[in-house]
Amino acid sequence: MPKEMRDLLIHGGRVIDPGSERDQVCDLLIRNGRIEDVGKGFAIPDGAEQMDATGLVVAPGFVDPHCHLREPGYEYKETIATGTAAAAAGGFTTVCTMANTNPPVDSKTALETVQEISSETAIVNVYPLASITMGLRGEQLVQMGELSQAGAIGFSDDGVPVSSSRLMRHALEYAQMFDRPICNHCEDPSLTDGTSMNEGAISTKLGLPGTPVQAEEIMLARDLALADLAGGRYHALHLSAARSVDLIRVAKDRGLRVTAEVTPHHLTMTDETVAGRWEPVSAALRPYDPVTKVNPPLRTEADIENLRAGLADGTIDCIGTDHAPHADHEKRVEYAVAAAGFSGLETAFAVSTELVRDGVLGLPALIARLTAGARVFRLPHGTLAKGAAADVALLDPDLEWVVDAAGFKSRGKNTPFHGQTVIGRVLMTICGGNVVFDLNQERIETAGALGS
Amino acid sequence: MPLHRKHLLDIDDFSRDEITTVLDTAESMSEILARPISRVPTLRGKTIVNVFYEASTRTRVSFELAGKYLSADVINITASGSSTQKGESLVDTMRTIQALGADMVVMRHHESGAPYLAAAELDCSVINAGDGWHAHPTQALLDLFTVRKELGELEGKKLVIVGDILHSRVARSNIWGFTRMGMRVVLCGPATLLPSTFQNLPDANGLLSLELDADAAIEGADVVMALRIQKERMQAGLLPDLREYAALYGVNRARLEKASPTAIVMHPGPMNQGIEISPEVAYGSSSLIEKQVANGLAIRMSIFYLLAGGR
Numbered sequence: 001m002p003k004e005m006r007d008l009l010i011h012g013g014r015v016i017d018p019g020s021e022r023d024q025v026c027d028l029l030i031r032n033g034r035i036e037d038v039g040k041g042f043a044i045p046d047g048a049e050q051m052d053a054t055g056l057v058v059a060p061g062f063v064d065p066h067c068h069l070r071e072p073g074y075e076y077k078e079t080i081a082t083g084t085a086a087a088a089a090g091g092f093t094t095v096c097t098m099a100n101t102n103p104p105v106d107s108k109t110a111l112e113t114v115q116e117i118s119s120e121t122a123i124v125n126v127y128p129l130a131s132i133t134m135g136l137r138g139e140q141l142v143q144m145g146e147l148s149q150a151g152a153i154g155f156s157d158d159g160v161p162v163s164s165s166r167l168m169r170h171a172l173e174y175a176q177m178f179d180r181p182i183c184n185h186c187e188d189p190s191l192t193d194g195t196s197m198n199e200g201a202i203s204t205k206l207g208l209p210g211t212p213v214q215a216e217e218i219m220l221a222r223d224l225a226l227a228d229l230a231g232g233r234y235h236a237l238h239l240s241a242a243r244s245v246d247l248i249r250v251a252k253d254r255g256l257r258v259t260a261e262v263t264p265h266h267l268t269m270t271d272e273t274v275a276g277r278w279e280p281v282s283a284a285l286r287p288y289d290p291v292t293k294v295n296p297p298l299r300t301e302a303d304i305e306n307l308r309a310g311l312a313d314g315t316i317d318c319i320g321t322d323h324a325p326h327a328d329h330e331k332r333v334e335y336a337v338a339a340a341g342f343s344g345l346e347t348a349f350a351v352s353t354e355l356v357r358d359g360v361l362g363l364p365a366l367i368a369r370l371t372a373g374a375r376v377f378r379l380p381h382g383t384l385a386k387g388a389a390a391d392v393a394l395l396d397p398d399l400e401w402v403v404d405a406a407g408f409k410s411r412g413k414n415t416p417f418h419g420q421t422v423i424g425r426v427l428m429t430i431c432g433g434n435v436v437f438d439l440n441q442e443r444i445e446t447a448g449a450l451g452s
Numbered sequence: 453m454p455l456h457r458k459h460l461l462d463i464d465d466f467s468r469d470e471i472t473t474v475l476d477t478a479e480s481m482s483e484i485l486a487r488p489i490s491r492v493p494t495l496r497g498k499t500i501v502n503v504f505y506e507a508s509t510r511t512r513v514s515f516e517l518a519g520k521y522l523s524a525d526v527i528n529i530t531a532s533g534s535s536t537q538k539g540e541s542l543v544d545t546m547r548t549i550q551a552l553g554a555d556m557v558v559m560r561h562h563e564s565g566a567p568y569l570a571a572a573e574l575d576c577s578v579i580n581a582g583d584g585w586h587a588h589p590t591q592a593l594l595d596l597f598t599v600r601k602e603l604g605e606l607e608g609k610k611l612v613i614v615g616d617i618l619h620s621r622v623a624r625s626n627i628w629g630f631t632r633m634g635m636r637v638v639l640c641g642p643a644t645l646l647p648s649t650f651q652n653l654p655d656a657n658g659l660l661s662l663e664l665d666a667d668a669a670i671e672g673a674d675v676v677m678a679l680r681i682q683k684e685r686m687q688a689g690l691l692p693d694l695r696e697y698a699a700l701y702g703v704n705r706a707r708l709e710k711a712s713p714t715a716i717v718m719h720p721g722p723m724n725q726g727i728e729i730s731p732e733v734a735y736g737s738s739s740l741i742e743k744q745v746a747n748g749l750a751i752r753m754s755i756f757y758l759l760a761g762g763r
Contacts, residue, residue: 201652201653201654203649204653205653206565206586207587207624286571288569335563335564335565335569336563336564
């Protein structure tokens with residue numbers, strides 16, 4: 001959709017740019033897809049389109065370090081077109097995609113497939129990761145050199161933990177030649193075999209085999225020990241357990257090049273929802289509703305507390321959605337059989353604002369965590385600095401709305417937040433100077449569709 | 453008193469009054485069963501479909517007979533002979549059964565929670581006949597019925613459940629049933645089959661405790677319930693050896709002497725004699741194992757009757 005771009009002035013909004021520690025009511029000028037100027041009192045060019053952002057927050061477009069867009073291979077779950085539309089609706093202008101597509105991204109050809117589809121259909125920036133091992137089988141390393149050169153930003157077998165310590169060691173050693181992070185899904189497979197939720201009183205009551213937090217702690221501790229041995233950059237995906245935060249903190253204190261991520265749902269939901277949720281009625285869940293099933297599983301209040309503390313003090317670098325869309329028929333089955341994962345891009349911001357209301361961190365810090373994925377992968381995004389790509393999210397942090405999965409841009413309607421009233425809404429998303437999401441326009445179109 | 457419920461999925465939220473209603477109704481059903489011709493027309497014209505995704509003899513036959521004694525049309529479906537083998541989903545099977553006109557579905561399933569999925573998808577009543585490790589509510593009700601017949605008042609009595617608690621839906625349902633009626637429940641088994649998370653179960657009213665030593669657990673018990681040990685538990689690394697299990701946890705005559713002199717012995721079946729229970733105990737004077745089976749019929753008739761709106 002290349003069209004002639006007019007200059008765009010967003011004025012009167014509260015501009016929050018964590019990178020430059022800016023938090024002030026000022027103006028933002030976009031020209032030719034880049035941030036031309038930000039601040040007060042700069043000259044406004046003639047003919048610039050003006051947008052009044054009074055009362056709103058102007059933030060860098062969010063960067064998701066972890067999502068599954070499913071294409072190629074699982075287009076019935078999601079495509080790069082629908083997934084990036086969901087990203088835009090959630091304020092994300094950059095998404096890092098996991099390699100567990102079909103075929104998996106374990107070769108230059110597969111990587112180029114993702115890149116080509118993205119260049120044709122994506123409406124936000126897509127940065128693919130490649131897998132660590134061929135076919136995600138945990139046996140043989142992928143050609144990290146060629147893949148890095150071709151644009152893989154990091155390596156991950158996400159969905160399948162790298163079980164062999166020897167192979168993980170070599171992955172860490174080898175990837176540092178190309179300065180790419182190794183990202184592991186931390187679960188000891190021998191402790192997760194056949195499990196489908198957190199191990200504890202709730203799993204005991206429900207008679208569902210549970211995954212103890214130790215499954216994550218063991219794998220994470222091993223990985224950190226190997227990072228110490230091998231050097232290299234290591235990124236811990238979707239941490240769920242309280243003590244994982246402590247492990248990361250110690251590793252960082254020792255100077256290891258380690259980063260960590262947490263999802264909005266692991267910061268806000270516990271395993272009690274697997275036993276059902278009765279309040280509010282509009283968001284009621286029956287016991288064993290697979291909409292609560294996710295890997296790693298939802299844990300406990302104590303875990304949430306420590307994850308929040310870790311996010312607040314910077315031990316955990318970023319929020320990642322682990323957006324994992326699934327088709328209805330994969331979730332409308334027995335709990336143990338159901339696919340794990342939530343469709344997360346469109347609710348991430350609204351769900352995370354609970355942290356601000358709970359006093360865990362301020363809105364600027366929350367925005368920092370929602371954009372810090374760019375630092376993990378060293379991407380030139382997540383900033384409103386002059387000259388940067390004009391990736392902008394326009395937010396109303398106080399707007400209440402009700403999550404309606406049926407209205408998702410994502411093909412994955414699998415969200416435990418359906419029917420829930422949440423606070424904080426993305427009103428507009430601009431990527432590279434293009435408006436890729438406009439809530440008002442959506443409303444007009446929806447109304448028009450209903451009218452006709 | 454009617455039972456204001458559509459489904460029987462678990463008894464964890466049953467009140468004492470509700471349990472009493474089911475047991476009292478089962479007494480009436482026992483009277484019907486004692487007649488020369490035990491058939492009554494209560495559910496005439498109703499269709500009950502037994503869907504069993506897991507092998508079962510006593511439970512399936514018990515539900516089938518219970519329906520027939522109440523004059524319902526009863527159809528049995530087993531997973532091995534159904535479209536499930538062709539890959540049909542549980543939801544689709546359920547909807548098909550509903551389209552065929554079922555009024556009640558009795559479901560046995562190897563996955564915990566499967567009956568909740570059925571209940572969410574169906575308009576008719578769903579009765580849980582055992583789901584995974586989770587619940588076996590009619591077994592707990594028949595156990596309560598059996599114990600009440602034998603001991604009268606339940607309040608203050610002590611039940612010991614010995615065996616593979618971790619994998620037992622019978623144990624879970626009995627925890628809720630017996631504590632709700634004011635009995636103390638002691639869970640006993642090897643630590644691999646009795647994780648400490650059982651101690652943290654909500655809503656057990658402080659009446660639940662764990663004991664790894666079988667002799668200590670059985671001390672002074674009014675009811676001793678042995679659970680079936682499956683041989684697969686050894687492969688999973690949960691038990692070294694069945695011989696050692698029998699020595700440490702088998703309910704035998706010597707161990708039973710520690711219980712109350714009037715103690716009764718139960719087992720949900722099927723039994724591994726000589727492993728979790730010795731033959732002299734299983735067939736001894738304190739054993740109610742066969743009575744459990746007979747009482748199961750009355751309980752299932754009671755449940756059909758009450759869920760159909762009877763009072």
